[in-house]
Amino acid sequence: MRRAVLLLPLLLAACHQEPDFDERYDKAAKEVEMRARAMDADIAETEKAAAATQPKALPASAKPSNAPPSSGE
Secondary structure (H helix, E strand, O other): OHHHHHHHHHHHHHOOOOOOHHHHHHHHHHHHHHHHHHHHHHHHHHHHHHHHHOOOOOOOOOOOOOOOOOOOO
16 A cells, blocks of 8 residues: 555656647747747848948949950951
């Protein structure tokens, strides 16, 4: 009888209900959404930094640095 009384809490603890499909799906969906937001934030930060470091274009009046092609003579 004592064994049954001692084993009963262990058996009840071992029989906890596992999360069903909907609970697991919701948890996974939240994790995916959080990862996607973090990736979007990283991409936006990288694009902002890249835009700040791009060289500026030459003005339209700038002449090309290459010599004109020769006639071959």
